[in-house]
Amino acid sequence: MQKELDLVVLAHTQSPLHLAYLTYLHRNGYTPKKILALTIVPSTGKTQLLKRFVGEHFTAVARRVVQTLVSFPRRRQIRSLMNRVQAGHEPIDFQRLPRLSAFASEVEQVFADSLEDPRLLNAVRAQEPKALLFTGGGIVGPSLLEKSGKTIFHVHPGLVPEVKGSDGFLWSSLVRGAPGYSCFYMNAGIDTGDIILTKEFDPVRLPDCDQETPDQLYDAILRFLDPHLRAQTFVDVVKMSEEQDQPLDQLPSRRQDPNEGRTYFFMQSKLKRIVVESLIR
Amino acid sequence: MNTPMLDLAAAIETDLRPHLSCDALPEPRDAREFSTEKFIHRQLAQGGVADADGRRVLDALCKRVEVIRKVQVGYTYDISKAVEREAVKEPYAVALAALLLRNCVVAADQPLDYKFFNCVLKMLGGTLIPPATEFPAEFTGLTDTILIQIAGRLDAKRA
Numbered sequence: 001m002q003k004e005l006d007l008v009v010l011a012h013t014q015s016p017l018h019l020a021y022l023t024y025l026h027r028n029g030y031t032p033k034k035i036l037a038l039t040i041v042p043s044t045g046k047t048q049l050l051k052r053f054v055g056e057h058f059t060a061v062a063r064r065v066v067q068t069l070v071s072f073p074r075r076r077q078i079r080s081l082m083n084r085v086q087a088g089h090e091p092i093d094f095q096r097l098p099r100l101s102a103f104a105s106e107v108e109q110v111f112a113d114s115l116e117d118p119r120l121l122n123a124v125r126a127q128e129p130k131a132l133l134f135t136g137g138g139i140v141g142p143s144l145l146e147k148s149g150k151t152i153f154h155v156h157p158g159l160v161p162e163v164k165g166s167d168g169f170l171w172s173s174l175v176r177g178a179p180g181y182s183c184f185y186m187n188a189g190i191d192t193g194d195i196i197l198t199k200e201f202d203p204v205r206l207p208d209c210d211q212e213t214p215d216q217l218y219d220a221i222l223r224f225l226d227p228h229l230r231a232q233t234f235v236d237v238v239k240m241s242e243e244q245d246q247p248l249d250q251l252p253s254r255r256q257d258p259n260e261g262r263t264y265f266f267m268q269s270k271l272k273r274i275v276v277e278s279l280i281r
Numbered sequence: 282m283n284t285p286m287l288d289l290a291a292a293i294e295t296d297l298r299p300h301l302s303c304d305a306l307p308e309p310r311d312a313r314e315f316s317t318e319k320f321i322h323r324q325l326a327q328g329g330v331a332d333a334d335g336r337r338v339l340d341a342l343c344k345r346v347e348v349i350r351k352v353q354v355g356y357t358y359d360i361s362k363a364v365e366r367e368a369v370k371e372p373y374a375v376a377l378a379a380l381l382l383r384n385c386v387v388a389a390d391q392p393l394d395y396k397f398f399n400c401v402l403k404m405l406g407g408t409l410i411p412p413a414t415e416f417p418a419e420f421t422g423l424t425d426t427i428l429i430q431i432a433g434r435l436d437a438k439r440a
Contacts, residue, residue, distance in 0.1 A: 271399055271402060
């Protein structure tokens with residue numbers, strides 16, 4: 001018996017993260033009240049032209065088909081790597097997109113040019129639950145944060161405030177020796193929201209991945225491993241809400257001092273290679 | 282290979298000595314609020330080891346290097362916006378990299394400042410928008426040594 005949560009999941013369908021969040025919620029007996037299935041189709045160049053002639057839905061489908069065809073020759077290799085990177089976790093097939101209706105009784109499609117698109121804001125604003133889980137990458141702009149009336153969850157791959165910013169998984173592995181994740185209520189700053197929960201994981205070891213280049217492995221970590229750790233962290237938050245009998249949008253949280261900790265940027269390739277290679281030894 | 286941090290600091294001091302002096306720098310240009318060249322000049326005149334305030338400024342300059350990809354002559358007091366948009370002269374860009382590298386090692390018993398180190402790697406890798414900055418060869422030699430150190434430390438930590 002699944003328990004319905006007073007939660008909307010803004011599922012960024014072009015990112016593997018949404019699948020991990022929804023799968024973990026489902027496996028732990030939770031169902032969000034609604035899924036907003038977000039597809040971002042930017043209005044630039046050829047895409048704009050295609051959108052005008054065939055509409056957003058078919059443009060999105062065409063983009064997905066092209067991406068599948070481009071990666072098709074490497075599909076088997078990617079699948080093998082996906083399975084090896086997920087070792088130690090109950091696997092998720094990130095290459096197969098399931099019907100989102102398997103995860104929630106209500107699913108609404110939303111097309112947007114960007115995260116700042118007013119159509120997205122209107123769709124979010126129209127939802128009844130106050131709590132929203134954002135499952136994509138990218139920076140959520142002020143319109144969603146300030147005008148949607150929602151409390152937005154984000155899980156960041158780094159223990160804040162110590163590790164904020166980009167490439168959190170790698171910086172955590174370098175600075176702390178193991179990945180750490182933080183769930184917070186988003187605000188306008190970069191990873192400066194009020195902290196609900198932090199979670200440290202054991203150091204990652206990927207001994208079966210020594211045939212891949214550091215870039216391939218880095219990509220696989222972001223696509224197939226990081227989503228597991230984010231989703232586990234979020235499920236812990238949901239369980240905490242249940243144990244404490246607190247609504248998801250009113251969980252106890254602690255304010256961050258924005259001057260505390262460090263904000264890291266993308267890791268330079270030489271340093272990245274060293275960190276990634278350390279994971280396979 | 283796991284040279285103690287103190288040795289690393291000594292190696293940095295030795296290899297960077299010619300670049301951690303303000304003698305060869307041109308006269309620093311003034312700016313309305315924060316002058317980058319004056320800051321760098323002052324840091325070098327004081328020996329190149331930044332105090333807490335100096336480190337905060339270096340941290341903010343890392344953002345200018347890594348996100349904006351420019352080091353400009355003048356910023357607002359909090360270094361959040363460029364006021365004088367011209368790039369600093371090449372010797373100052375090189376001196377900034379030397380300062381960041383010197384301040385990677387905080388103290389013998391503390392870990393490396395990886396953020397500063399990452400910024401130096403990006404500067405050497407050509408992240409700054411032209412005019413191109415030419416960095417002395419010893420910078421690359423030193424960063425390669427530090428990378429080997431980091432790999433050794435990661436292995437030791439995970440063993």
